[in-house]
Amino acid sequence: MAPDLDDDLIRAEAEAALRLHRNGRRDEALSRAMDLAIQHKRSSPLALNLSGDLNMAAHRRNRRRGRGAAADDKALAERQAKFAATCYKMSLDAVPDCVETFAAYGEALVGTGMWKPAWDAFMRAAAIAHPADPAAHRLGGYGRSAGLTRGERVEMAKARLRRAIDCYSNARCEDAVAEVLATVEHHGAASAVHGAAKLADRYPSSARAQCLPAYVAVELARERRGGAAYPATAATPRHKTLRRALATMDTAARTFDRSLVVALFRAKLLACLHDYDAAEAECRRALAVDNPDDPAAHEIPLGSAIGEEYDDMVSSLRKQLCDLQKKLVLLAVHDWASMESEKQSQILSVSIDELREHYSKIDQIAANTVSEARRFSKTHGSWCFWICPRSSGQCAGKKFLDTASLLEHLRNKHPDDLWVNLKSFLDTKLCGKFKTENASQDGYSCHDEMLQFQSIDGMIELVLNLPPGGMKSETLSEMRRRKCSELAEILDRIKKKLRACPKDLSSSEFDQVRSEMQDLWLKFTELSVFDYREAVVPLARMYQWKELKKRISEDGSIIAAWSIDDIFGDVPAEHASLDEKVGHQTGENKVTNKSDNLKA
Numbered sequence: 001m002a003p004d005l006d007d008d009l010i011r012a013e014a015e016a017a018l019r020l021h022r023n024g025r026r027d028e029a030l031s032r033a034m035d036l037a038i039q040h041k042r043s044s045p046l047a048l049n050l051s052g053d054l055n056m057a058a059h060r061r062n063r064r065r066g067r068g069a070a071a072d073d074k075a076l077a078e079r080q081a082k083f084a085a086t087c088y089k090m091s092l093d094a095v096p097d098c099v100e101t102f103a104a105y106g107e108a109l110v111g112t113g114m115w116k117p118a119w120d121a122f123m124r125a126a127a128i129a130h131p132a133d134p135a136a137h138r139l140g141g142y143g144r145s146a147g148l149t150r151g152e153r154v155e156m157a158k159a160r161l162r163r164a165i166d167c168y169s170n171a172r173c174e175d176a177v178a179e180v181l182a183t184v185e186h187h188g189a190a191s192a193v194h195g196a197a198k199l200a201d202r203y204p205s206s207a208r209a210q211c212l213p214a215y216v217a218v219e220l221a222r223e224r225r226g227g228a229a230y231p232a233t234a235a236t237p238r239h240k241t242l243r244r245a246l247a248t249m250d251t252a253a254r255t256f257d258r259s260l261v262v263a264l265f266r267a268k269l270l271a272c273l274h275d276y277d278a279a280e281a282e283c284r285r286a287l288a289v290d291n292p293d294d295p296a297a298h299e300i301p302l303g304s305a306i307g308e309e310y311d312d313m314v315s316s317l318r319k320q321l322c323d324l325q326k327k328l329v330l331l332a333v334h335d336w337a338s339m340e341s342e343k344q345s346q347i348l349s350v351s352i353d354e355l356r357e358h359y360s361k362i363d364q365i366a367a368n369t370v371s372e373a374r375r376f377s378k379t380h381g382s383w384c385f386w387i388c389p390r391s392s393g394q395c396a397g398k399k400f401l402d403t404a405s406l407l408e409h410l411r412n413k414h415p416d417d418l419w420v421n422l423k424s425f426l427d428t429k430l431c432g433k434f435k436t437e438n439a440s441q442d443g444y445s446c447h448d449e450m451l452q453f454q455s456i457d458g459m460i461e462l463v464l465n466l467p468p469g470g471m472k473s474e475t476l477s478e479m480r481r482r483k484c485s486e487l488a489e490i491l492d493r494i495k496k497k498l499r500a501c502p503k504d505l506s507s508s509e510f511d512q513v514r515s516e517m518q519d520l521w522l523k524f525t526e527l528s529v530f531d532y533r534e535a536v537v538p539l540a541r542m543y544q545w546k547e548l549k550k551r552i553s554e555d556g557s558i559i560a561a562w563s564i565d566d567i568f569g570d571v572p573a574e575h576a577s578l579d580e581k582v583g584h585q586t587g588e589n590k591v592t593n594k595s596d597n598l599k600a
């Protein structure tokens with residue numbers, strides 16, 4: 001095939017069509033892409049691939065729509081897959097070493113029900129020793145501006161092939177899954193148990209088939225709404241049914257560890273069973289998965305994944321995982337409310353020793369922080385000291401026990417006219433030690449090596465604001481460096497103000513400058529306080545969260561049908577969503593506990 005003189009022109013037109021598609025003008029984009037492919041079918045794999053991709057996007061939309069009854073949509077979907085397959089085939093004639101085009105070709109063949117040729121296409125793609133660079137003849141994520149290296153682009157193409165093979169495995173049993181789901185809908189979950197188990201046996205490489213028995217079990221548990229036959233205690237059939245479903249999902253999550261759908265379902269089950277710690281860990285694991293499987297291939301019920309294309313569905317699932325993490329906190333708060341007050345008070349008091357021991361097993365940075373804070377408070381009867389804004393050299397580890405000694409250090413070690421000038425503006429009492437120690441503040445107090453919290457509000461707020469990956473401990477020296485750079489900024493402002501200050505001041509001018517100076521100095525001394533509790537309290541709150549989850553899971557609280565509905569996202573009208581139920585509780589008595597420094 002001779003290179004087309006209009007390569008750049010074709011690329012520009014293809015990009016314009018893709019932009020239209022992304023802006024939601026799908027029909028227009030599709031028709032332009034098809035025209036372009038037809039016009040340049042002998043010279044441009046790029047145009048052929050785009051036409052294939054947009055036809056497949058339309059195919060998926062119509063297929064999802066056609067799952068109901070619309071025969072027209074189904075027939076149209078099949079024609080689109082057929083046309084896409086033809087485009088990819090012609091493109092492969094020109095560029096036979098493109099892994100991604102082969103993957104797409106196989107997917108199009110799956111769309112027309114040609115299983116054997118589809119499988120052959122995947123196998124040929126997997127055997128390509130030196131894959132072509134997809135950016136040369138594909139748009140999508142490979143645009144030259146995407147900033148990926150050639151190696152990264154080839155890796156992306158291989159990930160796409162892996163997803164295509166996974167879609168193939170799931171598509172093979174899609175109709176059979178639909179039948180089982182129809183049985184659930186029309187005859188109840190109990191009639192579908194056997195069919196789901198048989199299907200899982202028959203299709204071991206389909207994530208959807210493997211999860212189907214668990215899905216049916218959850219439906220079964222939801223049908224058992226209390227009543228005399230099923231008293232709501234931990235030993236009810238509902239509990240057993242969910243445990244069985246969890247065992248199924250444990251295996252599925254190990255086998256299909258890139259599936260966000262499987263992870264979300266498993267995490268929800270764990271939440272139903274009040275194992276919030278494991279649910280949280282599952283969400284976190286799933287959020288760290290790169291190139292996850294195609295959610296459209298695993299979704300149950302069929303068509304339930306939100307979003308039209310792969311990227312949309314993946315981001316929607318990631319958001320659902322984040323939302324579930326937050327919901328776990330609300331569920332725990334709900335359980336907390338029904339906990340015996342003795343257990344509550346055990347959770348509210350945290351001993352420093354306990355804290356140190358806990359972190360020494362899981363997080364050395366945190367353990368060191370607790371040890372150092374404890375040592376300091378034992379020696380000085382205080383949690384606070386003042387630091388020099390210089391974070392390097394001999395100033396790095398210095399601890400001043402009051403602002404007067406800090407000021408003296410600044411004058412002696414960092415001589416500057418600033419201090420002499422500043423002194424005339426400062427009140428003597430501003431140089432003293434003024435921070436009250438160990439007073440109850442921010443919802444907790446500390447006596448005899450025990451942190452005594454008034455409520456779990458601060459914990460709720462901290463956990464709700466955690467980044468998706470969880471809390472990352474900041475070392476004390478990192479914390480100190482962060483403070484130093486803030487202090488240096490304020491010191492600069494003080495210096496600038498002093499320099500701009502006229503020598504001869506009238507008494508009213510003097511009063512005004514003095515008040516500004518005092519404000520800045522106050523801010524400086526406040527910021528130069530290094531309070532160990534700022535580091536220790538969030539660690540204590542996280543420990544408290546861990547303990548709360550542990551207690552709840554040990555208690556094995558009852559599993560109410562409404563809570564399954566709430567967790568699985570289908571809330572019947574008679575039950576307000578849990579978010580609303582506990583919203584009031586979490587909103588009042590807000591306690592910040594200086595957790596801001598952990599949110600970054």
Ligand SMILES: [Zn+2]
Pocket residue numbers: 388389390395409410413414
């Ligand atoms: Zn210093």
